[in-house]
Amino acid sequence: MNLAETLRAEARDLHPRVVAWRRHLHRHPELAFEEHETAAFVSERLTELGIAHRTGVARTGVVGEIVGQRPGPTLALRADLDALPIAEANTHDYASTRPGKMHACGHDAHTASLLGTAALLMQHRDHICGTVRLIFQPSEEKLPGGASVMLAENALEGTAAIVGQHVMPLLEVGRVGIRSGRYMASADEIYLDIIGRGGHAAQPHTLIDPVGIAAQLIVALQQLVSRRADPRLPSVLSFGRVEALGATNVIPERVHLEGTFRTFDESWRSRAHEAIRDMARGIVEGMGARLELEIRRGYPVLTNDEQLTASVRAAIEAYVGPENVVDLDLWMASEDFAYYTQALPGCFYRIGTRNEGRGIVHGLHTPQFDIDEEALALSTGLMAWLALDGLARQAG
Ligand code: NI
Numbered sequence: 001m002n003l004a005e006t007l008r009a010e011a012r013d014l015h016p017r018v019v020a021w022r023r024h025l026h027r028h029p030e031l032a033f034e035e036h037e038t039a040a041f042v043s044e045r046l047t048e049l050g051i052a053h054r055t056g057v058a059r060t061g062v063v064g065e066i067v068g069q070r071p072g073p074t075l076a077l078r079a080d081l082d083a084l085p086i087a088e089a090n091t092h093d094y095a096s097t098r099p100g101k102m103h104a105c106g107h108d109a110h111t112a113s114l115l116g117t118a119a120l121l122m123q124h125r126d127h128i129c130g131t132v133r134l135i136f137q138p139s140e141e142k143l144p145g146g147a148s149v150m151l152a153e154n155a156l157e158g159t160a161a162i163v164g165q166h167v168m169p170l171l172e173v174g175r176v177g178i179r180s181g182r183y184m185a186s187a188d189e190i191y192l193d194i195i196g197r198g199g200h201a202a203q204p205h206t207l208i209d210p211v212g213i214a215a216q217l218i219v220a221l222q223q224l225v226s227r228r229a230d231p232r233l234p235s236v237l238s239f240g241r242v243e244a245l246g247a248t249n250v251i252p253e254r255v256h257l258e259g260t261f262r263t264f265d266e267s268w269r270s271r272a273h274e275a276i277r278d279m280a281r282g283i284v285e286g287m288g289a290r291l292e293l294e295i296r297r298g299y300p301v302l303t304n305d306e307q308l309t310a311s312v313r314a315a316i317e318a319y320v321g322p323e324n325v326v327d328l329d330l331w332m333a334s335e336d337f338a339y340y341t342q343a344l345p346g347c348f349y350r351i352g353t354r355n356e357g358r359g360i361v362h363g364l365h366t367p368q369f370d371i372d373e374e375a376l377a378l379s380t381g382l383m384a385w386l387a388l389d390g391l392a393r394q395a396g
Helices: 003-027 036-049 107-122 146-152 210-228 266-286 306-320 337-343 374-395
Strands: 052-057 061-067 070-080 129-137 161-172 176-178 181-184 186-195 235-243 254-263 290-296 302-304 325-327 346-354
Touching (some): 003 107, 003 374, 036 052, 036 061, 070 107, 070 374, 107 161, 129 374, 161 176, 186 266, 210 235, 266 290, 306 325, 346 374
Parallel strands (some): 070 161
Antiparallel strands (some): 052 061, 181 302, 186 290
16 A cells, blocks of 8 residues: 555544544634633643643644654644634534534634544654644634734744645535635725714704715725726725614714725735725715724735645645545635745645535534534545655655
């Protein structure tokens, strides 16, 4: 048997344990930067596997290290630990036991999978050319993002590259999705208040109507996307919250807007923020009202390093067969793995978890979300393969 076949067989044997770990985590979700029990669980498993590790990194993260028996660089493998403030609607026996908290983004699967990968790698230390660093990071879902804290605490120091994976309910189980270069958008939050002068709706000439101004502003700001953005570079500006608490005969004092701006280029992202400020100020003040505006920077653009992604893709094809590798489209959601890709070569790929026959079709961040756990047999072995193959290549 060659190494890929061996890993596939070993991952198959390990699968029941990985599923049990995933189900334990799924029953006990914890929110961002509160992953104390989750981190303790990871730490216990790493101890059982004989893997040296540190806890309390980036507050509630865990970083382990497997030193191979051959010389070479250090490669980081990343999982995220946190759950979401969503009440689970599923009734299977591993459903969340915590009201209002749920692993609805598959981070339980990522964590269990990386533990499985660590177990496999420990069986192949003689094949590891260099060192594998295991990054279990907190708070992917909440700003400032656990990845940025991991970097600030130098948890990635000395690593040549980082690889991460994410479940994908749009992709059939057994498939792996990948994209080179720009992949996921930056995402910034916009909070905007228009302060006018309220009063009786029958006397608009004596007031400054923030509702009318808000309507103009929402339409005008779309010019940013249609006239200012490079049409070759996707941008999204959406307002999902518009609050004007007047009545049929009352013009309110203030209108509150909340929205999101997303794009795929850091320089345009900064210029777009300035353009939003200028346009909003011009329109609101030009119509006699006052503007309060805050643009809260979220995660940056996630860019998969082209050279690294080419070698990761080749390794994935060798492991699952080229017919099971899918080219991903640009994805307008954001992900804090982006911080790693700004600091060092990174590659973030997707594991298919969809199974229509079993009704496993619900999207990420929904109360019905689930995965086909068969995906874990693939993801554990695949990541071990990527680490062994990638380090061997880099070590030359
Ligand atoms: Ni996620």
